[in-house]
Amino acid sequence: MRNFILCAVLLGVSAAAWADQVVLTNAGADTPIALVDAQFGDCENDTPFTSVSPIAIGDATEGADCDAEIIVFSDDNAIAVVENPGLTAGDDTVTVALQSRWVVPVRYWVVTIDPVPPDLEDIYRDQVDIADQAFNESHAGISFAEPTFDYEDDPTWGQDVATLAMGVFNGDTDPDVYTAKLAERIAPLLNTMNVYAVQAPALTGFHLALPDGRSSGHITIGVTATMSTLAHELGHAMSLDHINFIGIDTLTGTVGEYCVAYGDHAYYDGTCDYGVKNLMWAEQSGLRDEITEGQGFRTTVNTLSFINGRVPAIRPPAEPQRDCADWIFDRSCPYLALDEN
Numbered sequence: 190m191r192n193f194i195l196c197a198v199l200l201g202v203s204a205a206a207w208a209d210q211v212v213l214t215n216a217g218a219d220t221p222i223a224l225v226d227a228q229f230g231d232c233e234n235d236t237p238f239t240s241v242s243p244i245a246i247g248d249a250t251e252g253a254d255c256d257a258e259i260i261v262f263s264d265d266n267a268i269a270v271v272e273n274p275g276l277t278a279g280d281d282t283v284t285v286a287l288q289s290r291w292v293v294p295v296r297y298w299v300v301t302i303d304p305v306p307p308d309l310e311d312i313y314r315d316q317v318d319i320a321d322q323a324f325n326e327s328h329a330g331i332s333f334a335e336p337t338f339d340y341e342d343d344p345t346w347g348q349d350v351a352t353l354a355m356g357v358f359n360g361d362t363d364p365d366v367y368t369a370k371l372a373e374r375i376a377p378l379l380n381t382m383n384v385y386a387v388q389a390p391a392l393t394g395f396h397l398a399l400p401d402g403r404s405s406g407h408i409t410i411g412v413t414a415t416m417s418t419l420a421h422e423l424g425h426a427m428s429l430d431h432i433n434f435i436g437i438d439t440l441t442g443t444v445g446e447y448c449v450a451y452g453d454h455a456y457y458d459g460t461c462d463y464g465v466k467n468l469m470w471a472e473q474s475g476l477r478d479e480i481t482e483g484q485g486f487r488t489t490v491n492t493l494s495f496i497n498g499r500v501p502a503i504r505p506p507a508e509p510q511r512d513c514a515d516w517i518f519d520r521s522c523p524y525l526a527l528d529e530n
């Protein structure tokens with residue numbers, strides 16, 4: 190009798206079960222992560238599956254009440270967003286052709302840094318390498334080209350630029366006045382991240398957004414920029430906000446440093462767990478070179494991200510775009526701290 194029941198159960202399982210998989214083409218050597226929105230019995234959101242291809246995702250379906258989406262993160266490819274992949278109540282194979290990473294050109298405009306240190310370009314190349322690391326190994330699928338350099342050496346003009354840059358940094362100077370001063374000698378490159386390196390000793394760096402929130406393609410760094418300042422400003426240019434703030438706890442009145450609270454998902458597993466190396470800490474003396482998948486998703490799909498907001502766009506306009514503010518988490522937008530690395 191016992192054997193009969195076991196046999197019946199096995200038959201029942203094999204008759205009802207199916208198995209879906211995601212097959213990746215052009216995959217690199219790393220282990221990708223697929224976040225799946227679909228119906229697995231219940232309607233689930235961003236259920237993670239970590240595997241080399243093929244990625245088994247169990248028994249998933251989609252329908253009007255439970256729209257489906259598969260997002261694939263990998264080290265060496267762009268993030269792939271597959272809307273409505275066609276998951277049925279049967280064996281499905283969803284083939285995802287991974288694309289190469291989106292590449293952002295970088296031009297450094299060196300404004301009167303005197304004397305020019307012999308290793309200045311090596312330092313700036315290292316800054317770009319850190320950005321490359323942050324947006325590649327954290328699965329964001331964006332890379333930065335080897336920078337090119339241009340030197341502007343009018344000392345009077347350079348001092349004016351530095352003074353105005355410091356004013357922008359402190360909130361005392363209209364950015365338009367500053368960019369007009371730069372434009373006297375520099376025509377920024379289109380479709381390129383223009384990085385202005387200025388002789389302002391107390392300045393780390395800032396990114397200038399346009400009035401509509403898109404990136405202007407302008408980052409300024411000072412001579413006290415840390416090695417991860419450029420990468421951090423690139424995070425802003427690709428729509429990310431700080432994950433912390435310095436201020437006053439409204440409950441206790443204590444001045445301190447706080448995580449930015451985004452509903453239930455401000456705190457991952459009950460703690461403010463973005464990792465000490467997260468790129469978007471506002472103040473960080475150590476190296477910042479990591480982002481979460483929630484952050485990487487935003488840098489890729491947000492309409493305000495530099496890679497989508499240029500003409501021509503670095504990422505083709507036919508690719509899915511979203512408006513995932515840091516604080517939004519729904520079926521369109523994974524929560525910011527989601528990190529399956």
Ligand SMILES: [Zn+2]
Pocket residue numbers: 421422425431471
């Ligand atoms: Zn910042």
